[in-house]
Amino acid sequence: MPIERIDSADDPRLADYRNLTDVALRRVLEPAGGLYIAESAKVIARAIGAGHRVRSALVQEKWIADVAPYVTDAPVYVVSDAVAEDVTGYAIHRGALAAMHRPEMRSAADVVAGARTVLVLEDIVDHTNVGAAFRAAAGLGVDAVLVTPRCADPLYRRSVRVSMGTVFQVPWTRLPAWGRADAPSGSGILHDAGLHVAALALADDAVPLDVFAASRPDRVALLLGAEGDGLSRRALAAADTIVTIPMAGGVDSLNVAAAAAVALWALR
Numbered sequence: 001m002p003i004e005r006i007d008s009a010d011d012p013r014l015a016d017y018r019n020l021t022d023v024a025l026r027r028v029l030e031p032a033g034g035l036y037i038a039e040s041a042k043v044i045a046r047a048i049g050a051g052h053r054v055r056s057a058l059v060q061e062k063w064i065a066d067v068a069p070y071v072t073d074a075p076v077y078v079v080s081d082a083v084a085e086d087v088t089g090y091a092i093h094r095g096a097l098a099a100m101h102r103p104e105m106r107s108a109a110d111v112v113a114g115a116r117t118v119l120v121l122e123d124i125v126d127h128t129n130v131g132a133a134f135r136a137a138a139g140l141g142v143d144a145v146l147v148t149p150r151c152a153d154p155l156y157r158r159s160v161r162v163s164m165g166t167v168f169q170v171p172w173t174r175l176p177a178w179g180r181a182d183a184p185s186g187s188g189i190l191h192d193a194g195l196h197v198a199a200l201a202l203a204d205d206a207v208p209l210d211v212f213a214a215s216r217p218d219r220v221a222l223l224l225g226a227e228g229d230g231l232s233r234r235a236l237a238a239a240d241t242i243v244t245i246p247m248a249g250g251v252d253s254l255n256v257a258a259a260a261a262v263a264l265w266a267l268r
Contacts, residue, residue, distance in 0.1 A: 003064070005078045009086035013077060016099040017058050017087050034102040036155040038165075041066040044098045046165035055099040060084060063095040071098065102155065108146055108186070111173045112193045115143035117267060118221040120190070122178065122235055123150045124256060126227055130154055131162030132257035133224070138166035140264040145172035146221075148186060178235075187238035195221040199239035200263055201231050202252060206244035213266040222263055224256050 006013060016035060035055065038044045044067060048054065054074040057067050060081055067076060084092050112118050119137045124130055130152045137145050147154060151174070154160070154167045175186040190197050196217035200209075223239065225231030230253075236242065245254065245262055254262065 002075050003078055004075050006083065007080075009083050013056075013075075014058065014079075014087050016056065017097060035099050036102055036153075036160070037157045038098045038100050039092075039096070039157055039161055041070065041096050043160055043165040044096060044100075045070045046168045047098070047100055050103075050168035052103055052168065053101040055101055057096055057098040058084065058087070058092075059096040060092070067096045067098075074098075106171070106173050108173055108175050108189045109193060111144045111146065111171050112190065112195065112221070115193075115195075116219050117142050117264070118190070118195060118219075119145045119260065119264065120175075120186070120221055120223045121145065121147045121151050122223060122231055123148055123226040124224070125150070125152050127152045127156045127158040128162050129227065129255070129257045131159040131167070133260045134159070134163040134167045134170060134172075136257065136261035136264055138163075138169045140261065141268050142170055142264060145170050146186070146190075147172065147174050148178040149174060149176075150178075187235065190221045191238075193219075195219050196241070197221050197223060197239045198241045198243050199223040199225075199231050199236050200244070200259055201225065201236060201242050202244055203236070203242045206242040209243055209245045209263055209266050212241060212243045216267055220267060222260075222267065224260055224263075227256055 038047045048070050054071050056074050057071045057076045059067055059076060059078055061078055064078060119142050121130060121133060134145060134154060152159065154172060160167055178186040187197060196219060198212065198220055200222060223231055223235055225235065245259060
């Protein structure tokens with residue numbers, strides 16, 4: 001593990017970590033370097049275990065031993081607490097950061113081939129909800145996750161952190177298109193793979209979740225939509241069944257990540 005101690009926040013070796021807001025990281029680094037940031041030794045270990053490559057790690061002295069078992073070939077930049085905060089713009093409490101190379105995205109058809117339960121996230125823009133949905137997917141036996149082109153990035157730091165690194169555990173990819181007439185339909189990919197498409201939504205003709213789960217098709221793709229607006233009309237039209245979670249107390253629906261957990265538990 002090559003260790004390099006750095007005393008200045010202006011050191012060019014720290015460019016991947018400097019002011020690393022999610023938006024800036026995606027805009028500046030992703031097209032050229034294909035990078036994302038993994039935060040904490042546990043998340044770094046899970047990323048490496050999934051076959052992702054480390055470009056470098058950034059740690060304070062007291063955390064070197066935590067990353068030593070995982071980061072063996074890439075440089076480890078050791079900095080003081082003050083330098084770490086100056087570089088990143090926030091206090092690092094989880095011990096380590098690593099700049100990771102993004103893996104090449106697999107095709108949606110490849111990811112869902114043979115899958116019995118697939119979770120599809122349509123245009124969910126909140127990174128916390130995306131991460132929480134992945135955690136539910138991993139814990140409740142989902143075989144694959146698909147995200148639409150406008151869905152938040154599962155590899156953003158907050159998504160990865162909230163998921164507890166399970167974004168590396170469940171096979172996933174981004175659909176090439178969704179709801180566009182001039183491109184292959186995401187729902188078409190699901191149907192071509194032999195999946196029954198179940199849209200979780202409010203509708204007068206919706207089937208209660210417990211009824212649907214009692215006789216679930218062998219292979220199901222569960223669609224969940226954006227916070228507030230829910231699934232698009234095109235997604236609802238493409239669904240084989242519209243499913244709803246029966247609610248009480250005058251509440252019409254759950255947060256999207258909570259709804260994913262409830263529905264996936266029922267379908268497990």
